[in-house]
Amino acid sequence: MTLQVRQIRKEFITRSGSLPVLCGIDLDLDSDKSLAIMGQSGSGKSTFLHVLGGLDKPSSGKILLDGLDPLAMSETDLAHYRNQKVGFVFQDHHLLPQCTVLENVLLPSLLGAMPKNEVIQLAKDLLARVGLENRMDHMPSELSGGERQRAAVARALIMRPRLLLADEPTGNLDKRNAENIMRLLLKLHEEEKNILIVVTHSVDLAKLFPRVMAMDDGILAEALSSN
Amino acid sequence: MIDKNAIPAIILKATIQVRDDQDCLVTQISSAQVVAVPEEFWKDEVKSAQWKNLKGAWLNNQAAMGLKISEKQNVVLRIEKPSAIPRESFLGNREDVVDSMTLEVEKVLDRSDKYASFNLFPGMDVPSTIFVPLQLVQEKLGVTYKINSILSGKSGLQDKFRSLLTLSDYELTFKGPEERTLDLFAKFDRDKNQVLEKREYQGKIPAKLVPLLQSQSGAIDLESVRKFFHSNRNYYSIESSQMLVSPNLAQKAGNLIQEMGLQSSQIMVYLANNIQEKDNIVPYSVIAGIDSTLQGKLGVNFAANERFGQRIWFLDWNESPLKPAIGDTVGLEYFLPEVVGKPIEKKDSFQFAGYIPADIKLVDPEITPDFPGITDKLTLDSWNPPFPYDNKRIKPRDEKYWQDFRSVPKAFIDIDVAKNLWGSRFGKITSIRVYPANAGFPSGFAADFQARLLNSIDPSSVGFVFQDLRARFQQSSQSGTDFSGLFVGFSFFLILSALILVALLFRLHLERRASQVGTVLALGATQKQVASLLLREGQLVAGLGVLLGLGVACVYAIGLLQYLKSYWPDNSLQQILKLHIPFSTLCLGFILAFLMSVAAIFRTSRTLVKTSIMTLIKGGYLDSTVMVSKKPLLLLINGLLLLLLGLGMLFLPSSQDHELKALKFFGAGGLALTSGLFFLGAFLRYVQKIMVFGNGLDGLIRLSLRNMARNKTRSLLTAGLLSSAAFLIIAVEPFRKEADVNTGKNSGTGGFNLVVETNIPVLSGLDGPSGIETILDGVQKSNRGNPQRAGQQVDRFKKVLKGVQVYSLRFNPGDDASCLNLFAPSKPRILGVPNSLQQRGGFLFSATSEAKENPWNLLDSSNPLVNAFVEKNTLEWMIHSGLGKDYKIQDGFGKNQLLKFAGLFQGSIFQSEILIGESQFLKFFPQQQGYQYFLIDAVSNDLSEIEEAFKIGLSDYGAKVSKSKDLVERFASVENAYLSMFQGLGTIGLLIGTMGVAAVLARSVWERRSELGLLSALGFTQGDVVLVMLMEHALLLFLGLGIGTLAALVSVLPLEQATSTRWGVLALLQAGMFFFGLMVCVASLWSIRSDNFVAAMRKE
Amino acid sequence: MSFSLEQFVVKTARFHLKGNLAVLMGVVIATASLTGALLVGD
Incomplete structure (x- = not known):
């Protein structure tokens, strides 16, 4: 299982002309591999992640995940791709406030079609693994910031995606929680054997990853260890 | 009997008066109805029993209130006296026109009593009614056993009714020799011994006739009279109690007689005030116009000697002072047959053409029909005719004639001349005689003839017709003032506004949840799925809303009717206008409202889910890709097309059809309105590009315009709401009627007060x-x-x-x-x-x-x-x-x-x-x-x-x-009542519109709180910030109302009302609407004036 | 425990009550105008 990215470009069209954000990104990752991407704000790293996750379309380029090309898919197929192949963790947890923690985790499964009892059990397991077994029936408003993000992580994994993406998942958390979340992500990545790509602006957190790359002005390059 | 349940009645229009002890008028109701009925009329046992021996009357509530009286008081009823002989004919009674009855009011029927609203004619008011026992009225009017109405719950009785009618119902008599015989004895045989003694017949039967009627014994008995009439008066005669036989009946009878192979003869009898020959005058003489048949019977032929003009023959009676020679001029003075006001005398000249022997065997008194007051008087002197009569002119020789011959005509003219001179709109002949063919009348002739004549007369031609009341009422109420089309048209704009409001509110609502929608999409829901989820939520809300709305609709309808009633110039509406809530209408409303609301929601949802996911997650607002992504030029062209289409509608040929007129009006207005919105859309697109610079007001306006352009669809929706409201209110105003102050001869009153x-x-x-x-x-x-x-x-x-x-x-x-x-x-x-x-x-x-x-x-x-x-x-x-x-x-x-x-x-x-x-x-x-x-x-x-x-x-x-x-x-005020109602609708529309503006405003402020915080941080004061927001929305108000007003003017311009429009009032209305909207904005902003924008900015 | 899309819809509707009430009000007004017009016109 591999992820192949070829010459991804993206431009934003504004009133004063076009603004290039991604300028030809290439990447290869095998499964079981994890990657941290660093860069300054506005460098395009979030945009790249969105493209990988099927949340945004590039101007040109190709992506292949296990032989699937999301860029060539119809809107419906792309939705399935997002649902089943990708798990996304946002900076703001984006949990739905009207559902309980368990229901939030189950939400992706409603949209896809998975046998019910099986998935409920899986959800409960996941929540246990992220340490929220006692908070299953609570509403997001009753959780702390760190707990919410952990719930978001559980949600991202409920469909056992091949690609787990996290866009500054610790941006709103304090140092201790941040480190916990990162470690959690890595641990679950190892257990699930998926591809994990995390965007972060923290050097300390990036150091936790075996491979680090840097995005600068739309170009992705291997980070030099001294940075 | 027609039907055992049929009720005979007399129903008349009358005046009910209340008079005081001195018989002076206190109050009266002039168009009341008298319902004179027997006890069977009341299907209520209690009432029926009370009615049986009633000697007074019952009033309904309406009458009692109108007269301000109650039970045990007296009323005076004034009714037109029925008159068989038309009052406008010269023999008609013009003096004694009104009859009155004094009755005690025994009961007043309460408004809730169903009999109290008894009414045969569809109309707005419950008539004031007085119920009187049938017998009492019949006795008073002298029409015992006669009625003028039959009430029945059954239909299809016309044929049965027709079969029961007799000639007397048509005011006709059909008499032959036998009937005349019996009549004579009925009239004069007081002791009923079938013999007329001298004291019984003296002065009543012409003296010359008496010897002919006597039997051998010298008595006038039944047999001798019968023998005389059968031998010498063997004809049947058709006469009318109205004196004249109507032309219609005369023709029918004539045809029938011809059909049966018999001889008919028409007679026209009249009265001459004077017959004059030189200086000799004979007053008050009966004259007859006779045709050739009767002429033949009398042994004369009027057609001979054609060279003389209008000719007259005299009866050769001994004492006559008139002794003309053939060809001499004879003068005739008579009253014109139709009288308006006073009878007018006319003089005519005739040429004397000959004598008719005064043989009473041939020239019979029955040529002249009976006329009470003339033919029943013993002497000329005692005549009591309805026209001016001077009995001092009667001379003894005239009395002698009357004794000898009574009503035998003194002079004869040709029937056609008679018809010409004395015929009127009431008729041209006084009787028709039927003479037998050679062998005499066949047996059973009388019955046969009468039956056939009756058969040929259509009762409806004299007004004997069964009217289907239920059908009449239903038809009347259905095709009455049909302004439902207009009302729906006006409501259309209102409904449109409400739907736009639904779309707007839903949109605002969704925009708040944009990030959630984005999240769900990100989690792998298809656009369809999300749209469907939103739709389901929308359906839930819409379903509930529609149910509640139905309840509100009923209240709204009641309110609207109350409003109309209060503006109506009189109270008639209060009683008859009741809200009718058919289940089918509610269902229709439910379905339509639900579908339309859901459609509005669906549209908005679809637009939302098509937005890019990241934009949604970031909480970005919608910016519709539907209308506004088009180039401004395209929008402009669209707008122009619509405008041209709208203007084109105005030039459609005008028609009287209301539906078409309404279509033109609303169509043109609607198109103009939409085109205005297109123009606005193009303008906004253009405005997006302008730079914001400049000082003071100019700069603020630019800023406002830019802000408005930021969320085009929202701005357009709001403008649409406002323009609909403005249209409703403005479009109606020119139709308002101001009562014409002019009261001159060439005004509506014609100069009459x-x-x-x-x-x-x-x-x-x-x-x-x-x-x-x-x-x-x-x-x-x-x-x-x-x-x-x-x-x-x-x-x-x-x-x-x-x-x-x-x-x-x-x-x-x-x-x-x-x-x-x-x-x-x-x-x-x-x-x-x-x-x-x-x-x-x-x-x-x-x-x-x-x-x-x-x-x-x-x-x-x-x-x-x-x-x-x-x-x-x-x-x-x-x-x-x-x-x-x-x-x-x-x-x-x-x-x-x-x-x-x-x-x-x-x-x-x-x-x-x-x-x-x-x-x-x-x-x-x-x-x-x-x-x-x-x-x-x-x-x-x-x-x-x-x-x-x-x-x-x-x-x-x-x-x-x-x-x-x-x-x-x-x-005029009725029209204005309707218009006020329409404007009421407009006001509701305006409220909806301003609600929309307020919602949009509140939302704007919340959304842009960080932006506003920025402005604060940059040095704008709180006041400046408020001003900016206000300006933006004021501009929106102005543009929205403006479009609506212009659209209204487009609709109104081609109509004639345009010239009489009170422009001042319109301007005032505009200003009012604008001011109102502005106040709402200020109120909305007032609530947030103390919010801390800077903190909000910091959060961002 | 059960969690279906229907339940989700209901929860969401309830959560956004205020906004939904606003929309409800709009629908009530629309229905009232429409049905009211039909009733009166009749």
Whole structure:
């Protein structure tokens, strides 16, 4: 299982002309591999992640995940791709406030079609693994910031995606929680054997990853260890 | 018997009066109905039992309230006396027109009692009714065993009814020798011994006839009379109790006689006041016009000696002073057969052509029909005729003639001449005789003939017709004022506004949840799925909303009706307008509202889910890709096209069809409105590009415009809401009628101050000095118990009535055709316009079929159709027709006649009726006699005095006096009531619109709190910030209202109302709406003035 | 425990009550105008 990215470009069209954000990104990752991407704000790293996750379309380029090309898919197929192949963790947890923690985790499964009892059990397991077994029936408003993000992580994994993406998942958390979340992500990545790509602006957190790359002005390059 | 459940009745229009102890008038109701019924009428046992021995009357609630009386008080009923002989014929009784009955009110029927609203004619008001026992009325009017109505719950009785009618029901008698024999004895044989003794017949049977009737013994017994009549008077005679046989019946009888192979003979008998030959005069003589058949029987032939002109034959009676030679001129003086006012004498000359022997065997007295007051009098001297009669002119020789011959005619002329001179609209002959063929009458002839004659007469031609009341009421109520089309049209805009509001609110709501929607999409939901989820949520809300809305709708409908009732000029609406809530309508409303709301929600949802996921997650607002992504040029072109289309609609051929007119109006307006929104859309697109710079107001306006352009769809929706509201309010205003202050001759009132209608016809009209006399007479009679007061009033009124001019019009009753009557007029009232009014002219015409100096002259024409005038509004809205179109009415014989609308009044007093020329009126309705509608032209200072004079003076005729100005205003105010209702709708629309603006404003502020915080941080004061927000929305208000107003003007411009528009009022309305909207914005902003924007910014 | 899309819809509707009430009000007004017009016109 591999992820192949070829010459991804993206431009934003504004009133004063076009603004290039991604300028030809290439990447290869095998499964079981994890990657941290660093860069300054506005460098395009979030945009790249969105493209990988099927949340945004590039101007040109190709992506292949296990032989699937999301860029060539119809809107419906792309939705399935997002649902089943990708798990996304946002900076703001984006949990739905009207559902309980368990229901939030189950939400992706409603949209896809998975046998019910099986998935409920899986959800409960996941929540246990992220340490929220006692908070299953609570509403997001009753959780702390760190707990919410952990719930978001559980949600991202409920469909056992091949690609787990996290866009500054610790941006709103304090140092201790941040480190916990990162470690959690890595641990679950190892257990699930998926591809994990995390965007972060923290050097300390990036150091936790075996491979680090840097995005600068739309170009992705291997980070030099001294940075 | 027609049907065992059928109820005989007498139903009449009457005046009910309350008089005081001195027999002076206290109050009266002039158009009440008398319902005289037997006890079987009441299906209620209690009532039925009470009715049995009743000697008084029962009133309904309406009557009791109108008279301000209660039980145990007395009322006086004034009814027109029935008269067989038409009052306008010279033999008609013109004096004794009104009959009165004093009755005690034994009971008042409460409003809830179903009998209290007994009514045979669809109309707005419950009539004031007095219930009287049938027998009492029959006795009083002298019509025992006669009725004028049959009430039945069954249908299909017309045939049975027809089969039960006899000739006497048609006022006809059919008598042969046997009947005449029996009649004679019935009249004179007082001791019923079948012998007429001298004391019994002396002076009553012509002396010359007596010897011929005597038997051998010298007595006049049944057998001898019978023998005489069968031998010498072997004919049947058809006569009418109305004196004249109507032309219709005469023709039917004539045809039948011919069919049966018999001989018929027509006779026209008349009375000459004088027969003069040189200086010799014979007064008050019967003259007969006879045809060749009778001539033959008398042994003469009038056709011989053609060279003499109008010829006359005398009966050769001994004592006659007239001894002309053949060819001598003979003068005849007689009254004209039709009388209006006073009988008019006419003189005619004839040539004497010969004598007819005075053989009473041949020339029989039965040529002359019976006439009480003349033919039943013993002497000439004691005659009591209804025309002016001077018995001092009677000489002994005249009395001798009367003794010898009685009613045998003294002179004879040809029947055709007689018909020409003495025929009238009531008829041209007095009797038809049937003579047998050679062998005499076949057995059973009488019965056979009568049956066949009856068969050939259609009862409906004399008004004997069963009317299906239920059908009539239903039809009337259905096709009445149909403004539902208009109402739906106006409501359409309102409904559109409400739907736009739904879309707007939903949109605002969704925008708040944008990030959630984005999240769900990110988690792998398809756009369809998310849209479906949103839709389901929307359906839930819509379903609940619609259910609640149905409840509110009922309250709204009730409220609207109440509003209309309060604006209606009188109370008639209160009683009859009740809300009817059919289940089917509620279902329809449910379905439509649900579908439309869901559609609005669906549309918005779809747009939302098509936005890019990241934009949604970041909480970005919608920016519709549908309309505004198009280039401004495209929008402009679209807008222009729509505008042209809208303007094009205005140039469609105008029609009278209301649906079409409404379509044009709303279509043009709607298109103009939409095009305006397109223009706005293009403008916003353009505005997006402008730079924000500059100082002060200019800069602020630019900023506002840019802000407005930021969320185009939201701005357009809001503008759409406002423009709809503005359209509703502005479009209606030009239609408002202001009562025409002009009251001159060429205005709606025609220069007349008062209009008087009476129940009972005033036979000679009220024109001229004799009219004033009639009124003063009436004043006298009204105060008959108090001569002093009578004298005072007469003096008072004499002075004010001096300069008064009255025009009397003929009147045929029918349904009120004005817009005050919500029921459709199936048989409208008809007025006959006299020449005097035609010549006077006046009134305001909006259009006539031909241009004439005096448009009233159009009434003269009847070629090929009879011309008629009608009020424009009545024609359009109640009769649903137009100028130059035909209209069918039923004449007095039930026959259909066609009228053509040749002139339209504008804002006149004639909103309830149709006008035709008087001569035409009399052709259609010959039985309508006298005048019941009067126009009064008086000096306005004494108007209230004059009003009172007419009210009191004509109280016995049941007069209703109205000021013409009031009438015109009343009609105008009905239109205004409808308009006020429409404007009420507009106001609701405006409220909806401003709600939308407020919602948008609140949302804007919340969304842009960080932006506003930035402005604060940059040095804008709180006041400046508020001003910016206000300016932006004020601009939106201005543009939205402006588009709506312009669209309204587009709709109104081609209509004639455009010129009379009160522009000042419109400007005021505009300013009002703008100000209102602004206030709402300020109120909305006021609540957030203390919010800390900077903190919000920091959070971002 | 059960969690279906229907339940989700209901929860969401309830959560956004205020906004939904606003929309409800709009629908009530629309229905009232429409049905009211039909009733009165009748």
